[in-house]
Amino acid sequence: MIIKINTPIAQHIINDLNSGDYVELTGTIYTARDQAHKKLTDAILANKSLPVPVNSVLYYAGPSPARPGEVIGSCGPTTSARMDQFTPLLVENGFKVCIGKGLRNKNVLKAIKKNKGLYLSAFGGCGALYHNKILKAECIAYKDLLSEAIFKLYVENFPAVVAIDSKGNDIFTKEPL
């Protein structure tokens, strides 16, 4: 069964989702990968304003360029583990739903459980498939980073699997916290 959800995701819906659920997202999400995470972290630590609204869903992705007439190029998830060092602070500061691929460390798991957040694993290596799910794309910050900039995306029926749920269950490790 596929659970359809809209972003931003209401807290009661987050609470009801379980590790292993297949979901499809519709709504606005924001791309942010390595360098954007570093910049967002620096901005939080320096008490500066952020280019992304708090409570937004962050998607670890760096798209390939759009062909003329297209919204975006290929846009699948990148490896989440590289974001682990930044994620707990972002979760604490309102970015408690994130999408990437693969394993997270214990600190991320703890932060998500404590803040009742969510980590979704998208289908790694399936950039063409996600191209079809993105209806709007706009670069809103850090343009000089090219594909690593922050893009505001409007997605429809964007497929992913709940990897870490708000109770702290992890589909990959299956180890209790």
Added chain:
Amino acid sequence: MRNISTTVITEKVSDLVKVTALYLRPDIMDFFKNAIIKEKDENAKKNLLKLIENAVTAQDKKVPYCQDTGFEIIFCEIGQEVHITDGSLDAAIQEGIKKGSKDGFLRQSIVEDPIIRKNTATNTPGIINYSIVEGDKIKFSCIAKGFGCENKGQVSMLNPTASINDIKDFVLKVIKEAGPNACPPFFIGIGLGGTMDKACELAKKALLEPVGKHNKKKHLATLEKEILTEANNLNTGPLGLGGNLSCIDIKIKEYACHIAGLPVAVNIGCHAVRTKTIVI
């Protein structure tokens, strides 16, 4: 001697780079279609179907199979009877990578310095490996190597007295650690012997081999098959979500070895391993 102009080389490399990064290899597509029939786990079946849907979309819409269109690795085998005209061979290949990346709308994934990290905005330089062979042709093999899987490769300098099981244990440890992060099912290249760098080169080059073709040496073909069986028992499954398909294939390339060592390099290729070879 046969003259080959750098202008021709740039054009051919440009086409090669463009096509390689966009599509799934036909042998891997066939493998997925067969695997989905054999797969018993419902979730693994569903996840495999996503990979096929992705490959079909890439073809239909000419959009890269994976957004990480990779570091461009070119293996260039030059026949000793070839004479390159009209300038630098190296510059011509780099220009081909630049042009192919632009024309194919590939991602600009290369930064010019590992510390300063400013994007070159051209997807160059690529990494070019040259070798001189007999004949009057040039063979270009391209690997568009994404870094989700490249990051998970490892090398171990084993003792010369290491057993087959020691080799297996190391390779399986690397495959297990690559886990869900490196986009399984994997296509694994293993380099055995030589020096540390030679083993790594062999492991990378092994990714060019087609699915189902085994090492000519019987004991190495056996080792490939045994590692494949054990890797598929790790329950990594497509996309790391479980199932008995963790690896598409295992390829070993070997070289002579020093009496004091046994280098083993493992290069992880993701399900989007993209390679192509042309001869001019």
